Amino acid sequence: MGKGFFFGIIILLNTPLFSQYTEQINSNRPGMSIGAFSLGTGVIQFEAGGEFRSYKHKVYNNSKVNGMVGFFSLRWGFLKEQLELTYEGSYLVDKITNKLIDPNLIYKRDDFFGNFIGVKYLVYDPFRRNVETNVYSWKANNSFHIRDLIPAVSVTLGANFNIKQADSPYPYSDVFNNLHRPGFFLNINRRGIEEPLISYRGTIATQSHFLGTWVFVTNLSYNRIVSDYEEQSYILTLTHTFSPKWSVYLENHGIYSDIYSDQILRTGAAYLLNDDIQIEGTIGSNIKDSPSFFSFNAGISYRLDFHKDKNPEAIKDAKVADKALKKEQKNLKKGARKATKSQKKARRRARKN
Numbered sequence: 001m002g003k004g005f006f007f008g009i010i011i012l013l014n015t016p017l018f019s020q021y022t023e024q025i026n027s028n029r030p031g032m033s034i035g036a037f038s039l040g041t042g043v044i045q046f047e048a049g050g051e052f053r054s055y056k057h058k059v060y061n062n063s064k065v066n067g068m069v070g071f072f073s074l075r076w077g078f079l080k081e082q083l084e085l086t087y088e089g090s091y092l093v094d095k096i097t098n099k100l101i102d103p104n105l106i107y108k109r110d111d112f113f114g115n116f117i118g119v120k121y122l123v124y125d126p127f128r129r130n131v132e133t134n135v136y137s138w139k140a141n142n143s144f145h146i147r148d149l150i151p152a153v154s155v156t157l158g159a160n161f162n163i164k165q166a167d168s169p170y171p172y173s174d175v176f177n178n179l180h181r182p183g184f185f186l187n188i189n190r191r192g193i194e195e196p197l198i199s200y201r202g203t204i205a206t207q208s209h210f211l212g213t214w215v216f217v218t219n220l221s222y223n224r225i226v227s228d229y230e231e232q233s234y235i236l237t238l239t240h241t242f243s244p245k246w247s248v249y250l251e252n253h254g255i256y257s258d259i260y261s262d263q264i265l266r267t268g269a270a271y272l273l274n275d276d277i278q279i280e281g282t283i284g285s286n287i288k289d290s291p292s293f294f295s296f297n298a299g300i301s302y303r304l305d306f307h308k309d310k311n312p313e314a315i316k317d318a319k320v321a322d323k324a325l326k327k328e329q330k331n332l333k334k335g336a337r338k339a340t341k342s343q344k345k346a347r348r349r350a351r352k353n
Contacts, residue, residue: 027301030268030280031251033219033235036152036207038084039077042306047073049299057291065175067094082122090114109169118158126150151206162195171195172229172259200225215239231257245272262286276303
């Protein structure tokens with residue numbers, strides 16, 4: 001989930017591991033953050049969703065926008081375990097109600113809301129170190145350790161493409177752009193700012209796993225580089241897996257630019273249908289009225305798995321160690337029950353004597 005949905009559990013139960021690949025799907029959905037880990041070589045993944053969005057802008061006499069956004073991303077692990085090629089696209093179909101005019105003007109629009117192509121590289125992977133499984137202690141293997149807070153770190157670099165350029169109704173993802181020229185209400189219903197054909201984005205992602213079922217992801221992004229309105233943002237995503245199938249998450253998304261600044265909060269849940277398919281739902285809202293924002297999102301992630309393990313012996317050894325641990329835990333519980341029964345019998349004999 002955000003960020004490697006079940007990746008934390010797979011890592012902690014099957015150490016040592018030596019690749020980015022996991023037996024279960026590693027999705028960036030739900031949420032808007034991207035995980036630090038790549039898919040692993042030979043894996044192609046599709047992630048898609050539909051989102052209802054509602055905006056209302058107090059500064060523009062409560063003009064509003066209601067619409068549907070379609071999200072799609074294509075991820076491909078290639079050449080190296082640490083390397084991933086990504087395309088992210090979104091398309092918005094909406095209806096805007098302009099209340100700066102009496103009577104109000106209502107009209108429909110549609111266009112790409114974003115197009116991004118980039119490459120992610122895992123710079124640091126804390127799980128590459130060999131952590132031995134303690135076959136005598138469940139607590140030793142599942143308790144909190146300071147080393148669990150050391151995050152994986154990746155860097156994503158790529159380009160945004162504004163296909164329609166001057167004709168786009170959503171430059172810099174601003175849905176109210178055609179209501180005004182920044183700073184002046186002079187060109188109502190005419191073109192405002194314009195976004196260039198190409199700009200650039202860089203993102204640093206970190207990912208920490210702790211207490212067996214928790215994952216914390218951070219994203220720091222510098223977006224629309226070399227454009228007139230560059231943007232900085234952060235995303236913090238905390239995910240908790242509470243069963244082999246279900247997980248929930250909380251997310252805080254901060255955006256800062258001269259065009260649009262906001263704080264958006266999201267929460268949602270994901271369900272694993274099988275090792276290659278995940279479905280999820282999300283709701284989100286901001287905390288201001290210029291504009292206010294509400295969204296509801298549902299989506300799916302699907303993986304085509306052509307991965308071949310480069311170190312199958314390591315995977316085999318991890319499974320053997322895990323099996324030995326479970327067997328030892330079972331024997332310890334059985335021994336504890338026998339000891340308890342023996343103590344009870346001894347106390348009864350002592351009372352009779």
